[in-house]
Amino acid sequence: MFLERIENPGLAQFSYIVGSEGVFAVVDPRRDCQVYLDIVRSQGGRITHIFETHRNEDFVVGSRELAEITGAGIYHGEELDFAYGLPAREGDEFHLGQVRLKVLKTPGHTPESISLVIHDLSTGDAPIGVFTGDALFIGGSGRTDFYPGQEEEMAGQLYDSIFSRLLTLGDQTVVYPAHGAGSACGEGLAERKFSTLGYERLCNPDLQAQSREAFIQAKQGEEHSYPPYFSRMEKYNLDGPPAIVPFNSLQPMGAEDFGQAMQEGMLALDVRSPEAYCGAFIPGSLSVPLDMLPRYAGWFVPLDQEVGLIAESHRDLDSAWEYLLRLGFDRVRGWLEGGLHEWSVQGKRYEHAPVVFAGELQKRLSSGEDFTILDVRTRKEFHKAHLPGAQHIFLGELPQRMQEIGPGRPVTAFCGSGKRAVIAVSLLRQHGIREVENCLGSIQACSRSLCEIVSS
Structure with missing residues (x-):
C-alpha cells in the first residue's frame, strides 16, 4: 500500500494519493496537478480514480484537469448536482490493487x-485509515455555517457523522483530513498532521461535548470569516472551473507598460515583504505579502480584475502565480520586470510608509499621544491580547468599515507580526488615509x- 499527503501551502489544504500494485486514486486534488503525475510516475503506475470529499469552498479543485490527463473517473457525494463526474453512494467500494476504499456519507x-x-x-479487513474531508480534523471539526438558517441542522448532522459513523470505525483508524492548522474551514486545529480516531476521541476539544445538544451549541458559537471569493469557488467546484492559464502566457512588463496598464484598470499586487513595501511602493498598489496571499487575496482581489505582480524574485513570482491559480484568479497579466528598482530609475513616482518600533509605540501610549492603533487581527486574537485603547476591525472587513476610523488622527496598523498590518496600510492608502x-x-x-x- 502507498499513501502520500500533498500540502497546499498557505491554505493548509491536504490532498492525498493512495493505491497499490500500480493503481492509484487522488483525493481532493489541487488545480495544478503535475505533482500527482510525478508521484505516480515514480511509482510506475496510473491514476484511475479521483475523489472529492465535498464541494470545496476555499480553493479550486483540480479534478477535471487531472481527469483530462489521466482518463480517471471523478466521484463525489450525490447530494449536490455536480456538472461533472459521478455520484459516490453510501457503501460503494473501489479497489486499487490491495487497497479498498469504501464510501461513508x-x-x-x-x-x-x-x-x-x-x-x-x-x-x-479492519479499517486502517479514513479520508475525513472537512468532517473531522486533527484537533477540531468542520464549520457548519455555510447554509444560512440551517446552522443547527448542519451541526446536528455533523455530530451524527462523527459520533455515529466515523468513531465506530475503531480507535486504530488513522485520520486523514482535508485541512490542517490555519485553514479557514475549521477553528483551533492542531499543528500535528497525524492522528487516530482513538486519540481524537480522547483529546479533540470538539469531541468532548457531553451531548448532541452541547455539540450543536458549541458549533453555533464558533466565529468564522467568509471571504468574498468563497461563493465563486463553490460555483467553480460545482460546475467545473475554466481551463488553467499557463504561466508562460504571463508577460514581463516594463515600468511604462505596467503604469499604463494600471491606468486602464489593472490591479498592482505587491507580494514583497512588509519591510520592502514600506520602503518604496507604487501608489495605488495593494500589498499582500507572499505567504499571506493564499489566505487574504480572496478578500481584496476581484476575480474578474486583471492583476500585475510585483515581486522580489522570479521564484516568488512562480509561487504567487501558483497561489492565485489555486484560488481561481486567472487574470494575471504579467509582472513588473526589474521590480521597484526599475520603476524608480525610470522616474516613476513611488511612495513609502513609515514604520514604528513596538517600544516607541509604548512610549507614545504612555505619554497620552493622540493617535489610533488599528488592530486588524481576528476577534479571537484581539480578545486574547491587545494594546490598551486599540480599535479592532478585522482585516477582511476593513474596506467596508473605513468610515469607523476616526478622521484627522494618525493611524498605526497593528496585527500579529506586521504582515497583515501592511495589507491594512495599503488599503488605507488606497482609501485616501495617508497618515x-x-x-x-x-x-x-x-x-x-x-x-x-x-x-478582554
Missing part, C-alpha cells in the same frame, strides 16, 4: 460530504516585555 460541513474508509487487504504607519513586529514584538498588553 458524513454530512454536516456540507450536505454531500463523504469520507473514504481505507482498507489494506494485504494485512486484514498611516506599520508597527513591524506588532503583538509578537510587544509580548517581549515592550508594551502593556491587556485582554
Whole structure:
C-alpha cells in the first residue's frame, strides 16, 4: 500500500494519493496537478480514480484537469448536482490493487460530504485509515455555517457523522483530513498532521461535548470569516472551473507598460515583504505579502480584475502565480520586470510608509499621544491580547468599515507580526488615509516585555 499527503501551502489544504500494485486514486486534488503525475510516475503506475470529499469552498479543485490527463473517473457525494463526474453512494467500494476504499456519507460541513474508509487487504479487513474531508480534523471539526438558517441542522448532522459513523470505525483508524492548522474551514486545529480516531476521541476539544445538544451549541458559537471569493469557488467546484492559464502566457512588463496598464484598470499586487513595501511602493498598489496571499487575496482581489505582480524574485513570482491559480484568479497579466528598482530609475513616482518600533509605540501610549492603533487581527486574537485603547476591525472587513476610523488622527496598523498590518496600510492608502504607519513586529514584538498588553 502507498499513501502520500500533498500540502497546499498557505491554505493548509491536504490532498492525498493512495493505491497499490500500480493503481492509484487522488483525493481532493489541487488545480495544478503535475505533482500527482510525478508521484505516480515514480511509482510506475496510473491514476484511475479521483475523489472529492465535498464541494470545496476555499480553493479550486483540480479534478477535471487531472481527469483530462489521466482518463480517471471523478466521484463525489450525490447530494449536490455536480456538472461533472459521478455520484459516490453510501457503501460503494473501489479497489486499487490491495487497497479498498469504501464510501461513508458524513454530512454536516456540507450536505454531500463523504469520507473514504481505507482498507489494506494485504494485512486484514479492519479499517486502517479514513479520508475525513472537512468532517473531522486533527484537533477540531468542520464549520457548519455555510447554509444560512440551517446552522443547527448542519451541526446536528455533523455530530451524527462523527459520533455515529466515523468513531465506530475503531480507535486504530488513522485520520486523514482535508485541512490542517490555519485553514479557514475549521477553528483551533492542531499543528500535528497525524492522528487516530482513538486519540481524537480522547483529546479533540470538539469531541468532548457531553451531548448532541452541547455539540450543536458549541458549533453555533464558533466565529468564522467568509471571504468574498468563497461563493465563486463553490460555483467553480460545482460546475467545473475554466481551463488553467499557463504561466508562460504571463508577460514581463516594463515600468511604462505596467503604469499604463494600471491606468486602464489593472490591479498592482505587491507580494514583497512588509519591510520592502514600506520602503518604496507604487501608489495605488495593494500589498499582500507572499505567504499571506493564499489566505487574504480572496478578500481584496476581484476575480474578474486583471492583476500585475510585483515581486522580489522570479521564484516568488512562480509561487504567487501558483497561489492565485489555486484560488481561481486567472487574470494575471504579467509582472513588473526589474521590480521597484526599475520603476524608480525610470522616474516613476513611488511612495513609502513609515514604520514604528513596538517600544516607541509604548512610549507614545504612555505619554497620552493622540493617535489610533488599528488592530486588524481576528476577534479571537484581539480578545486574547491587545494594546490598551486599540480599535479592532478585522482585516477582511476593513474596506467596508473605513468610515469607523476616526478622521484627522494618525493611524498605526497593528496585527500579529506586521504582515497583515501592511495589507491594512495599503488599503488605507488606497482609501485616501495617508497618515498611516506599520508597527513591524506588532503583538509578537510587544509580548517581549515592550508594551502593556491587556485582554478582554
